Amino acid sequence: xxxxxxxxxxxxxxxxxxxxxxxxxxxxxxxxxxxxxxxxxxxxxxxxxxxxxxxxxxxxxxxxxxxxxxxxxxxxxxxxxxxxxxxxxxxxxxxxxxxxxxxxxxxxxxxxxxxxxxxxxxxxxxxxxxxxxxxxxxxxxxxxxxxxxxxxxxxxxxxxxxxxxxxxxxxxxxxxxxxxxxxxxxxxxxxxxxxxxxxxxxxxxxxxxxxxxxxxxxxxxxxxxxxxxxxxxxxxxxxxxxxxxx
Ligand code: 9WO
Numbered sequence: 214x215x216x217x218x219x220x221x222x223x224x225x226x227x228x229x230x231x232x233x234x235x236x237x238x239x240x241x242x243x244x245x246x247x248x249x250x251x252x253x254x255x256x257x258x259x260x261x262x263x264x265x266x267x268x269x270x271x272x273x274x275x276x277x278x279x280x281x282x283x284x285x286x287x288x289x290x291x292x293x294x295x296x297x298x299x300x301x302x303x304x305x306x307x308x309x310x311x312x313x314x315x316x317x318x319x320x321x322x323x324x325x326x327x328x329x330x331x332x333x334x335x336x337x338x339x340x341x342x343x344x345x346x347x348x349x350x351x352x353x354x355x356x357x358x359x360x361x362x363x364x365x366x367x368x369x370x371x372x373x374x375x376x377x378x379x380x381x382x383x384x385x386x387x388x389x390x391x392x393x394x395x396x397x398x399x400x401x402x403x404x405x406x407x408x409x410x411x412x413x414x415x416x417x418x419x420x421x422x423x424x425x426x427x428x429x430x431x432x433x434x435x436x437x438x439x440x441x442x443x444x445x446x447x448x449x450x451x452x453x454x455x456x457x458x459x
Contacts, residue, residue, distance in 0.1 A: 214369055215295065215320035216246045217287035218358050219280060221262060221327050223248035229359040238372045246362070247290030251275070254282035263328050272329030280331065284322060284339050291320030296341040299324040299331070300354035300361070304343030307361060309385060311344065315361070316368035323361060325354030387436055391424040419449070427453030 218226045230239045230246045238244045251262045255276075262280070263273040284297060298321060305311075315321060324331070324340060336343070346357050366372055373381060394405045408420045426449050430437045442450065 214244050214316070214318065214365070215291040216244060216323065216362055217249060217290045217295075217320070218246070218323045218325060218355075218362075219249045219251065219283045219287055220325040220353075220355050220358070221250060221252060221275075222325075222353065222355055223250050225355050226325070226359060229362050234372060235363055235366045238366050238369065241371070243369055243371055244362075244366050245290070247287060249283040249287045249290075251279035251283040254286070255279040266329065275326055275328050275331045275335075277332040277335045280324070280335055281339055284324065284335075287322045291322060292318075294318075295320030295322055297322040297324060297339055298361070299326065299336060299340045299343045300345070300357035301326065301343045302345045302348060302350055304345040307344040307346055307357075307364075309364070312361075312364040312368055315365045321361075321365070323354075323358040325358045327353040387440055388425045389429045389433060389436070391421040391428075423449040423453050426450045427457065430454075431457075431459065 220226050226248060227246070229235050230244075235244065239246060252260050255261050255278075262276055264276050266272065266274045288295070295318060298315075300323065324335075344357075344361065346360055351357060367381065394409060398405050398410070406420070408416055411417070426437070426442075426446060430450055430453075437450075440446070
């Protein structure tokens with residue numbers, strides 16, 4: 214999959230491709246990341262990319278022309294039918310189902326805004342979709358763009374190993390993860406649950422699924438109500454609630 218990001222801080226965005234899962238995917242040629250800086254397309258001597266807002270008020274607005282030229286240049290690095298996505302708290306919420314949809318695309322251009330916002334006419338003429346990570350404000354769209362690249366890359370065939378993919382699949386059915394433990398067995402009187410030391414793999418799988426259901430129910434009831442639990446799941450959840458005294 215071909216990603217291109219339009220940003221005034223390309224060296225920040227480049228970091229996502231220099232570490233971890235995304236870094237390996239780039240090394241293995243599964244993803245590419247092109248960067249375009251609107252500043253390189255500003256044609257005045259000061260290479261101006263922002264200007265004062267019409268109507269007055271504090272802050273600056275990202276100018277149309279340098280960003281538009283940077284998006285057009287980004288198109289050269291991605292497949293022809295790659296959409297342009299802008300990261301903004303005004304967008305629809307990015308979740309795993311959106312990540313799955315984007316992972317089917319041949320490419321994606323991500324526009325990361327700065328300042329108080331982007332000239333609305335750029336959104337109108339160049340942006341296909343606005344996406345938000347949630348109801349908070351960042352200083353720019355870069356970190357959100359990096360999150361989208363990471364979440365989408367993990368879904369591409371061959372990026373995760375078999376074991377990691379299996380873990381991802383089992384928790385993509387709409388539940389939170391179960392708790393995890395590693396050595397040592399006891400920390401200041403906090404012990405690893407005995408079942409995890411039992412060697413009984415069926416019982417361990419059952420316990421993990423019960424924990425995932427239970428903490429999803431307690432922390433994210435919205436996720437659980439979407440699921441329509443079957444008899445077996447309802448039994449596990451009832452057990453969890455009885456054991457946890459809730
Ligand atoms: C900021 C904003 C605040 C309230 C309502 C709508 C808004 N849109 C923007 C916006 O597009 N801002 C640009 C990108 C320029 C300023 C910094 N930007 C930004 C993106 N801040 N926060 C985000 C963001 C992106 C994705 N998910 C959460 C926040």
